[in-house]
Amino acid sequence: MHYTGTCHCGAVAFAFEAELDELVRCDCSLCAKRNALMATVPKGQFRITRGEQALCLYRWNSGVAMHYFCGTCGVYVYHQRRSNPGLLSVNACCIDGFDPESLPVRRVDGRSMSTVAEQKKL
Numbered sequence: 198m199h200y201t202g203t204c205h206c207g208a209v210a211f212a213f214e215a216e217l218d219e220l221v222r223c224d225c226s227l228c229a230k231r232n233a234l235m236a237t238v239p240k241g242q243f244r245i246t247r248g249e250q251a252l253c254l255y256r257w258n259s260g261v262a263m264h265y266f267c268g269t270c271g272v273y274v275y276h277q278r279r280s281n282p283g284l285l286s287v288n289a290c291c292i293d294g295f296d297p298e299s300l301p302v303r304r305v306d307g308r309s310m311s312t313v314a315e316q317k318k319l
């Protein structure tokens with residue numbers, strides 16, 4: 198199925214093809230704070246259709262996962278996973294006309310993934 202979506206202010210728009218049968222909620226410290234409810238999309242089936250330059254990148258911990266959010270409205274849009282860089286997690290609440298309550302939610306144990314000790318600030 199073809200999906201489209203935007204951040205809150207509309208600076209960033211995206212489109213992807215996927216057959217969604219579940220959403221994912223992760224309990225790592227970042228997902229917990231942003232209250233993320235995510236759809237899993239293969240990287241090759243997702244594209245930013247507007248506002249690539251408006252996206253900001255946030256990396257933490259191991260620095261492998263790449264978390265993108267809109268630099269204007271601050272809304273989390275998607276991230277490239279650490280566990281499988283070929284898969285993206287897309288903010289299900291940004292998908293146009295999509296009811297996040299319509300799919301079962303799988304809980305992922307992100308909290309117990311290894312974390313890198315915080316580096317001393319120079």
Ligand SMILES: [Zn+2]
Pocket residue numbers: 204205206207208209267268269270271272
């Ligand atoms: Zn925005």
